[in-house]
Amino acid sequence: MPKTTDTKKHLPTSDRIYDAAVSLMFERGYHGTSMRDVASSVGIQMSSLYHHFPSKQALLFSIMNQTMDDLIANARVAFAIEGSPREKLISGITSHVNFHAQNNMENFITDSELRSLEPEERKLIVAKRDNYSALFRAVIEDGQSQGQFRQADTSVALAALFSMISSVPAWFKPSGRLSLDSVAQEISFLFLDGLTRN
Amino acid sequence: MPKTTDTKKHLPTSDRIYDAAVSLMFERGYHGTSMRDVASSVGIQMSSLYHHFPSKQALLFSIMNQTMDDLIANARVAFAIEGSPREKLISGITSHVNFHAQNNMENFITDSELRSLEPEERKLIVAKRDNYSALFRAVIEDGQSQGQFRQADTSVALAALFSMISSVPAWFKPSGRLSLDSVAQEISFLFLDGLTRN
DNA sequence: GTCTATATCTCGATAGAC
DNA sequence: GTCTATCGAGATATAGAC
Helix, strand or coil: CCCCCCCCCCCCHHHHHHHHHHHHHHHHCCCCCCHHHHHHHHCCCHHHHHHHCCCHHHHHHHHHHHHHHHHHHHHHHHHCCCCCHHHHHHHHHHHHHHHHHHCHHHHHHHHHCHHHCCHHHHHHHHHHHHHHHHHHHHHHHHHHHCCCECCCCHHHHHHHHHHHHHCHHHHCCCCCCCCHHHHHHHHHHHHHHHHECC | CCCCCCCCCCCCHHHHHHHHHHHHHHHHCCCCCCHHHHHHHHCCCHHHHHHHCCCHHHHHHHHHHHHHHHHHHHHHHHHCCCCCHHHHHHHHHHHHHHHHHHCHHHHHHHHHCHHHCCHHHHHHHHHHHHHHHHHHHHHHHHHHHCCCECCCCHHHHHHHHHHHHHCHHHHCCCCCCCCHHHHHHHHHHHHHHHHECC
16 A cells, blocks of 8 residues: 655555556546556556556455555554543544545545445445444444433434545645644534433 | 436436436446447437437536536425524425435435536536535524524534435435434434534 | 557447438 | 437557567
8 A cells, every 4th residue: 555645756656556546536436537547647558557457447446445444444543542432432533534534535436436346346345344334333332332322323323424524525625724633523523412412 | 307207108308318317327427327328228329319418418417407406496495494593404404315315316416426527517516506505504503693503613514414414315225224204303413412502 | 567559349429311 | 309320539458579
């Protein structure tokens, strides 16, 4: 996985292809991005791409798979803190907001291009998505059984939470009025003070 | 605009094209849908499409424009009720949830294919989107100035609300545990009890 | 590991008959 | 208003030299 937005030239070619594909597929979608586009963005010939990725489909899967792995690893760390369900949830939300903002393009692709995956690969991504969701569900149900959260419908709450957070990169402007941390806080309040029993 | 999911054959051809395009673009996206796909779904030749729509782009714009007009008309009715800001907001949320669930495919396209529009047409849709958002913003700010809602960041709250509701059709199953009305209610609670001053 | 060249296919759109 | 036929461009992917 390419970690930094470095000046690019000295990265391995496969990473530069990966990065270019992320940018282009974020802007134009999977079907709106051609392998020619990717190649010319990297500065190589189209046929050279196929030395690093066997197909356009494999390139998409690589992006989505990597992103899910990173996302899950991130969430595990966030939930590993000591604290109440409320504190854990805030930690998880903040981690999710930050990861989505910092990896805006990859996450958008991962959220929106599921339908562009072949059935077999789609299954793998959906499974990881379920794993991720289960991490949040566990905390919410924990808080409910401890009486700290009201008995809202957990599935609705989870879906609402994920959609709220995943939309952040679509409208968040780093140069704007709010910092990313305040956004995470606003969303946590919005979510929790509807969930927490007063 | 095609209003009913009729047995299709006796609808005007332009409506049948419209409907077929909605289904296909919902499933595969704008770039993933070819005019050949649309034509064969309707049962006519591809060249016949161009008698009804001058281009694929015009077909997409027609869908998004129609959907925004319907959405706004719907919201105006919902907000026209007598009542407190809280009641108006619940009415607006319920209307939005219902409209999105009933027009799932059109709304998904309208939400996700903005980037596939040419600049000029995109401007028109964005303007209508802003109009729609302003309807909700007015009620929230009204409630804030009346002291019924706390001073949450209105833009964050709006973005969170729209993303929550727009995601409903993606996971809602009519055959499932919850009715659409209970989903609208869950979401209203989730949103309002984080917004309302206790 | 990158190149040139190309095979094969599908795309959006048009011409013109009926 | 729908048809047959086709244009020209651009798509994914491969072959084979270096």
